[in-house]
Amino acid sequence: MRASKTLGGLLALGLVAGPAMADGHEEDTSRKFTAERVFDIEYAADPQISPDGRTIVYVRHSMDKLKDQDRGDLWTLDVRSGEHRPLITGGPSAGAPRWSPDGTRLIYTTATDGKPDLRLYYLDSDRSVSLAQLPSGPGNATWSPDGSHIAFTMFTVGETPSFAKPIAKPEGAEWAEPVRVFDDLTFRFDGQGYLKEGATHVYTVSTNGGTPRQITNGEADFGAPAWLGNDALLVVGNDVEDRDLDPIESEIYRVDLSDLSRTVLTTRDGPDTNPVVSPDGSKIAYLGYDDLLKSYQQADLYVMNADGSGSVELAADFDRSFDDMVWHPNGRSLIAQIENAGVIDLVSVSMDSEVATLATNLGGTSIGRPYAGASFSVSETRRPVIAYTAGSPDRPAEIAVMGRNVTDRVLTDLNSDVLDHLDMAAIEEIQVPSRVDGLEIEAWVALPHGFEADGSYPMILEIHGGPFAMYGPFFASEIQRYAAEGYVTVYVNPRGSTGYGADFAMAIDKAYPGNDYEDLMSVVDALIERDYVSEDRLFVTGGSGGGILTAWTVGKTDRFAAAASIKPVINWMTMALSADIAQFVRRHWIREDPWENPDAFLDFSPIMLIENVVTPTLVMVGEEDWRTPTWEAEQFYTALKLKGVDTALIRVPGSSHYIAGRPSRLIAKTDNIMGWFAKYDPAKEDEEE
Numbered sequence: 191m192r193a194s195k196t197l198g199g200l201l202a203l204g205l206v207a208g209p210a211m212a213d214g215h216e217e218d219t220s221r222k223f224t225a226e227r228v229f230d231i232e233y234a235a236d237p238q239i240s241p242d243g244r245t246i247v248y249v250r251h252s253m254d255k256l257k258d259q260d261r262g263d264l265w266t267l268d269v270r271s272g273e274h275r276p277l278i279t280g281g282p283s284a285g286a287p288r289w290s291p292d293g294t295r296l297i298y299t300t301a302t303d304g305k306p307d308l309r310l311y312y313l314d315s316d317r318s319v320s321l322a323q324l325p326s327g328p329g330n331a332t333w334s335p336d337g338s339h340i341a342f343t344m345f346t347v348g349e350t351p352s353f354a355k356p357i358a359k360p361e362g363a364e365w366a367e368p369v370r371v372f373d374d375l376t377f378r379f380d381g382q383g384y385l386k387e388g389a390t391h392v393y394t395v396s397t398n399g400g401t402p403r404q405i406t407n408g409e410a411d412f413g414a415p416a417w418l419g420n421d422a423l424l425v426v427g428n429d430v431e432d433r434d435l436d437p438i439e440s441e442i443y444r445v446d447l448s449d450l451s452r453t454v455l456t457t458r459d460g461p462d463t464n465p466v467v468s469p470d471g472s473k474i475a476y477l478g479y480d481d482l483l484k485s486y487q488q489a490d491l492y493v494m495n496a497d498g499s500g501s502v503e504l505a506a507d508f509d510r511s512f513d514d515m516v517w518h519p520n521g522r523s524l525i526a527q528i529e530n531a532g533v534i535d536l537v538s539v540s541m542d543s544e545v546a547t548l549a550t551n552l553g554g555t556s557i558g559r560p561y562a563g564a565s566f567s568v569s570e571t572r573r574p575v576i577a578y579t580a581g582s583p584d585r586p587a588e589i590a591v592m593g594r595n596v597t598d599r600v601l602t603d604l605n606s607d608v609l610d611h612l613d614m615a616a617i618e619e620i621q622v623p624s625r626v627d628g629l630e631i632e633a634w635v636a637l638p639h640g641f642e643a644d645g646s647y648p649m650i651l652e653i654h655g656g657p658f659a660m661y662g663p664f665f666a667s668e669i670q671r672y673a674a675e676g677y678v679t680v681y682v683n684p685r686g687s688t689g690y691g692a693d694f695a696m697a698i699d700k701a702y703p704g705n706d707y708e709d710l711m712s713v714v715d716a717l718i719e720r721d722y723v724s725e726d727r728l729f730v731t732g733g734s735g736g737g738i739l740t741a742w743t744v745g746k747t748d749r750f751a752a753a754a755s756i757k758p759v760i761n762w763m764t765m766a767l768s769a770d771i772a773q774f775v776r777r778h779w780i781r782e783d784p785w786e787n788p789d790a791f792l793d794f795s796p797i798m799l800i801e802n803v804v805t806p807t808l809v810m811v812g813e814e815d816w817r818t819p820t821w822e823a824e825q826f827y828t829a830l831k832l833k834g835v836d837t838a839l840i841r842v843p844g845s846s847h848y849i850a851g852r853p854s855r856l857i858a859k860t861d862n863i864m865g866w867f868a869k870y871d872p873a874k875e876d877e878e879e
Contacts (some may be wrong), residue, residue, distance in 0.1 A: 211463060215848065221613045221639075223674040225857045228667050232604040233586035235262075235555050236286065236565050237577035241293045243569030243596075244269055245574075246577045246806060247277060248589050250604070253853045256635050259283075260557075260853070264298060267601045269575060269591055274602065278311065286329075290337045295397070296322075297331050297340055308342060310397060322395050322402050329366040329390075334417050339394050341405070341415040341423055348388035348409065375434035376650040379770040380817040380852035381846045392425050394447070405445055406452070412443075416465045416474075418496060424455075424465040424474065438771050443478060444498075455498030462492075464514070469521045469570075472496055477512055484701075485779045486658045486695040491515065491526065495873070503703050505543045509691040515539075516568050525568055526550065531618075532632055532662035536578060549592055553581025553664045558850040559652070559660060559733075560634070560666035562689070569593070581664045583634075585609065590761035605663070613639035615673030617663055622716045624685070626708040629697075632690075633682040633713045634663055635722065636673040647678045648871060649723035651714060651750075653732030653739045654681065657702060660689040668850070672859045677867075678723050682697045684709035700781065703742040703794060711747070726751070729867045733757050734847065738796065741826055744807055745799025752870035754808040754863040757818045757847060760826040762791040770816045779789060800829045806836035810859065812845030838866070 202757040215592040230253070237248040246267040255262045262285045264278035278284045289296055297309040302320060306327040311318040324344060331342040351371045359365050370384065378384045390411040393402040405423060408411040412427035423445045433439065440461045444453045455474070456462035460481035465474050474496060477489045494501035504524070515526035523540045523547065534552040537545050554566035564576035575593035582588075592598040615636040622631050628666070638647070650672050654661045661681045672679040683690070684706040685686050686698035696708050717723050730751045732740045737758030744753045759765045763784045766775040776783065782790040792798050807830060811823035820841065830837040840862060841848050850856035868874055 201365075201789040216258070221611065223614060223667075225611050225671065225861055226438045227608065227612070228671075228853050228857050229255045230605075230608045231557060231586060231667060233555060233557060234579055234589045234602055234604060235587060237579060237589050238287050238289055238567045239269070239569045239577040239591075240289050241291060241570040243444065243571045243575035245293075246589060246591070246601070247287045247289070247296060251288070255853070257856045258852050261853075264296075266589075268712070269577075269596060269796045272601050276456075285511035286331060288331060288333060289333060290333055290397075290562040292337055294647045295337070297333070299331065301608050307874075308340070308395070310399075313629060319399065321397070321399050324402070330413060330415055332415055334394075334420050337397065337422050338420070339396055341392060341394050341417065342402075343390050343413045343415065344393055345386075346391045346400075346404070347386060350387040353725075354770045356541065369540075375773060376437075376770060378816050381848065382634070383814060383816070390623070392423065392445070393414060394423075402461060405450060407450075414464060416467055418444060418467055418474075419471055421448065424456050424467070426463050426465065436777075437771070437772060438481065438778070440832065442453070442474070442498075445473065453498075455494070456501070460487075463489075465752045466506050467496070467514060467525075468517050469519055473521070474498075475515060475517065475524055477515075483778055483781060485699045486686075486692070488692050488695075491524065493524075493541070504539050504541070504720075505545050506577075506686055508539075508545050509693075510538075510686065514565065515651060518568070519570050519572060519574050527564060529660050530561075531561050531689055532607055532634075532653070532660060532683060533689075534562050534567060534581070534662075536576070541857070548576070549578065549598075550591075552578050553640050553662060554585065554587030555579055555581075557586060557665070558666060558668050558856050559654065560661045560664040560669060561654065562664070569653055581662070584614050584665060586665045611672075615639065615670055616641070617677070619663060620716065622713045624709045624822055625712045625715070629685060629694075629709070630708045631679055631682060631684060634661070635717065636669045636681075637722075638673045638678065641678070643721045645721040645724055646873075647723050648676065648727035648729065648867070649717060649734075650679045650711060650867070651679045651728070651730045652679055652681045653710065653736030654683070654687070654728070655700060655732065655734030655736050657686045657706065657735035657739075658688050658695055659735070660687050662689075667856060668860050671857075672864065675864055677729070677864075678714060678717065680717060682710055682713050701794075703739050703796075707739060707742055707746060710743070714749075717820065724873070725749075726872045729753065731756060731863055733849065734759075737818070737823075741807075744805040746801045748804050750870060752806045752808070752865055752867050754810065755823070756810045756859070756863075757812065757815055757849060758796070758809070758822055758826060759818050760829075761795045762798045763788060763795070764825070765818070765822065766791060768819055768821070797825060797829060800833055803830065803833060803835050806866075808838050808840065808863065810842065810849065810862070812842045812847060814845060814851050815847045815849075817847035836870075 232252045249262040250265045259285040284300040287298045306324045308321050308328045309318045323382045326345040328342040351373045392415045394406040395402040410429040412425045414426040416424040428440045442455045450552045462478035464477045479487045491504045491512045510528040513527040536549040555563040564579045569575040573594035579587040580590035588600045588602045590600045618635045686706050730750045731754040733756035738757045740755040741758045809823045809827045827839040
């Protein structure tokens with residue numbers, strides 16, 4: 191039978207896992223995390239605490255079943271009483287709320303009449319107004335210290351290159367679309383498609399409304415605006431002529447608003463980003479590192495004077511990468527996020543480089559898979575109050591609060607109305623020594639309701655992408671779906687994962703896939719030894735970097751009954767010559783040119799292991815994926831077909847690399863994977879016989 195090339199076609203083939211049947215009757219699913227429960231999930235994000243520490247505004251995400259999308263509304267929380275109230279709801283999705291310095295107003299992003307909108311909300315009158323008509327969506331909006339202006343970023347159309355002037359089209363004629371000319375190295379990008387000619391620039395607009403003023407210009411992108419007083423902005427960009435050849439390079443610039451003159455404040459070879467100005471305006475904290483042309487490099491924390499002089503690295507011996515940070519209101523320390531062994535911590539870093547943990551278990555904002563993701567904000571009070579997203583294994587992100595004179599607690603409860611009435615999987619953490627060198631590998635196991643270690647359960651090994659990323663003990667709809675259908679589901683942070691120090695991450699530099707595969711197999715061995723799963727009912731899947739490792743795994747072993755490789759890289763040579771991050775792959779990852787040293791690319795390409803593959807393998811990719819382009823998955827699918835291996839290809843229409851970006855696609859992804867696994871489950875084959 192000819193395999194369909196569309197998601198709808200595969201659904202028609204009946205590969206979606208349906209409810210289990212017993213004695214000819216459909217089982218009771220009233221307490222089961224079924225596919226449609228994905229639409230019931232809510233989660234909190236982007237908590238912003240008022241300057242006085244009394245009120246939190248946050249984005250409350252829910253799933254719109256009619257429009258099949260994740261939408262956001264703005265809600266407020268009273269820190270003392272916990273009172274929970276809607277603020278901006280019912281209209282187009284809203285996000286990115288930010289308080290004015292005096293705490294009387296908010297800006298937020300939304301859409302009005304289908305067009306991007308940056309709006310100003312007045313708390314005293316409960317009214318909002320559009321600040322400007324914008325041709326493109328605004329980003330990174332931030333208030334000036336005196337509250338009179340907003341700085342933001344916006345894509346600005348540039349002049350399209352052309353080598354010929356098109357002739358005039360007769361009125362009413364139906365001609366073909368004109369040709370598109372590209373002359374940049376990066377001419378398409380995941381989630382954006384083929385790029386329009388232009389660049390992202392920084393603008394300002396008065397809070398009284400009016401015409402936005404363009405602050406940066408040219409062909410280079412600029413972003414991350416931060417106010418340096420009321421008369422200057424800090425921006426991040428790379429305006430050198432050959433910037434496409436060095437995709438991670440960036441500098442911090444000062445732009446004087448009086449004449450738009452630009453002064454570079456950092457000059458090293460390497461990225462300098464995320465400038466944050468101290469409360470008194472005398473210091474700038476920022477992130478960066480010296481580029482050593484490695485596949486992974488930790489973001490270090492620096493502080494310099496406002497004129498760019500006297501740069502000093504803080505906590506130089508601290509073996510974790512710093513993320514978002516803000517100044518403590520007293521200006522004597524910084525508060526930052528870090529990934530730390532599967533969880534996200536909030537730490538304080540003093541000017542003397544002392545690091546102290548303030549809170550842990552931030553997270554919960556990645557709804558599909560259990561990735562680390564969180565955000566926080568800090569009040570401007572002398573004894574600051576911190577609002578943050580709190581993660582847990584059995585709940586998506588809630589809003590929590592901590593600080594002096596404030597009882598540390600979670601303020602929201604967005605999912606008890608649903609999840610309290612379902613039989614959710616229990617999450618168990620395990621530590622397993624790698625069979626390669628004894629390196630300790632951390633993993634989490636989702637156990638189906640009523641689990642007993644009797645050696646009978648099917649197992650799904652779910653591999654994270656990146657590969658420089660981190661899973662953790664966070665709620666994940668995909669994991670809960672697998673467990674609800676009876677699979678013991680294990681997800682792992684093999685070597686190469688972040689959150690365990692630079693050496694752990696760099697263990698796969700120029701060696702990926704490699705010993706990270708051995709780490710994964712060590713965890714599988716451990717579950718078999720514990721009698722958690724049946725050795726005959728093993729399945730493996732993963733997306734992006736996990737898709738690569740899935741394809742690599744079936745080329746290395748036949749122990750799995752079936753596999754599902756989602757949006758994989760199959761051939762590093764074609765990846766390095768066609769993906770949206772092609773130059774990064776060539777320059778930092780492989781560090782060779784494919785025409786000079788093809789073996790450096792092919793030696794770690796799953797396409798070279800096809801001869802070994804016997805495992806039935808499903809392949810899935812978004813039709814608008816430019817990170818791991820469709821032809822990567824198609825090469826794998828075609829090679830498997832030529833080899834005679836059972837396979838099917840799912841192309842997800844209109845989808846970028848983020849396949850599960852809409853609720854129905856998350857459902858289709860997990861249920862098609864389980865449908866494929868069920869087809870090759872030995873236990874189900876025995877039942878049919």
